Amino acid sequence: MPFPAPASKLPDIGTSIFSVMTQLAQECGAINLAQGFPDYDPPLPLQQALARHATTASHHQYAPMPGLPRLREAIARKTTRVYGIAAPDPATEITVTCGATEALYAVLAAVVHPGDEVLVLEPAYDLYGPAIRLQGGVPVYVPLPAPYFRPDWDQVRAAFSPRTRLIMLNSPHNPSGAVLTTTDLDTLATLLRDTSTMLLSDEVYEHMVFDGEPHRSALQHPELRERAFVLSSFGKTYHATGWKMGYCIAPPALTAEVRRVHQFLTFAVSTPTQHALADALETDHLHDQQLPAFYQHKRDLFRELLADSNFELLPVPGGYFQLARYSRISALPDVEFARHLTREAGVAVVPVSAFYHNGHDAGLIRFCFAKQEATLRAAAERLRAL
Structure with missing residues (x-):
């Protein structure tokens, strides 16, 4: 049997x-x-850097759990260059993960307790709901109206409850491509101001905003940055989704919680790949x-x-x-x-x-x-x- x-x-x-x-x-x-x-x-220089670090540089052992220091330092400099903000602390605010997927899961596993509610604006990437449920959390879905798929903040406000632990945003948005504005971020900050609700901001398509418009990151909004986990993807940015490399930027107290999970989820990600990406960030700013x-x-x-x-x-x-x-x-x-x-x-x-x-x-x-x-x-x- x-x-x-x-x-x-x-x-x-x-x-x-x-x-x-x-x-x-x-x-x-x-x-x-x-x-x-x-x-x-x-990009060819990135491929060559990976080959070099994988075959001749003897980078074959575990990287430090939060990520290579030189890569985290390069991420901090890039964040300042792109967004014009004070650099996140590489030691306490940046964690390199096995793609943004692991970062998403680690954040949810770190902060969502059984019975907590998490606001999800949908349509949404199909990982969000199952990952919340696996922590014992309750996804609360708020529709994004077609054809522009921009948040209806009155509906978002109505979905809040005393049990709302986290709200998940995705901009540019998958699947619609909708992007958040400065007004959207200001409105969200007002909604969150007197709450303990955290923000997970999925920004993996951050460098794909069109028609002369900039990407508006939660990192650029001082109020939101204090309570936000902001996720980025090297795979999306460098046309290398199979490398499964991403990172999470968050304040020190939130980063500490992410790392508690990350260390038991993947511990660390590919060492030669981290070195190759550090090379790319250090040498190519275009x-x-x-x-x-x-x-x-x-x-x-x-x-x-x-x-x-x-x-x-x-x-x-x-x-x-x-x-x-x-x-x-x-x-x-x-x-x-x-x-x-x-x-x-x-x-x-x-x-x-x-x-x-x-x-x-x-x-x-x-x-x-x-x-x-x-x-x-x-x-x-x-x-x-x-």
Whole structure:
């Protein structure tokens, strides 16, 4: 008799939709615009630095638990350069993590107690809800209204309760690309002012804001910075999602709690990769400055290629995803349409209902345009035929 399966902590959660659609794309030979990863390589000097540190520099043993000091120091300098603020203390305010995913989980595991409520603005990255529940927390969902997906602060205010431990923000937003304004941050600071509620600010697409607008970071708002965990992703910034490298910036008391979890979750992340990224931050101050134009070109090209298609394209102020309505093509639910598109048109996408805890279907799909121009043109040719 087989051993019985244990009672699941997440009985309603299956395999991530991103993995499902990527697998289907591979089976069908489809162009994969579903999962959010580039089909081009990191900058060559960064690749060369990784090879050097992995093969000739003997950096093969554990890094310090919070991250290499030289990398944390480089992050501090970069933060000051980009945001014009006092540098976070590398010793007490910066923790290098196994991607922003680990940082998200470590923050939630560190501060969410059973029964605590966490406000989640949705659609939201599919990790948020399950990670909260695994800590015994209660996700409280607040809808972001389409087509602009900007917070309705009256609804956010109404969702607060004495048990609200944390609010999670994501800007630029996945999947919509919406970005927060200075007014949004001021409003949030007012809401939080007389509370003990903390902020988790997921800013992994921080260098992908378009049309001449800057990214507004919680680090730039003095009131919010005092209670915020701010997450960044080297994988997103350097086109290297498979490296799984990110970091968390937070005040010393909050950082101490993150590190209590981090030390027992991954302890430390790849030593040669940390050295390579430190090299990049120390020698190249232009890469992140060039990313907005780099990705805006891809956004504009993809939108131009689909301008005469039967898809209705929603605005994209930031990030590297394009949402689209498909009601002029099909009345299928979004999950079925995504599968149909992958099998029949040869282009894989993600149904936006996957970003809602209750599977809300607004008739939207998500394309990733972090692809080579040839990939975007080939996908658009297939999509225009619908």
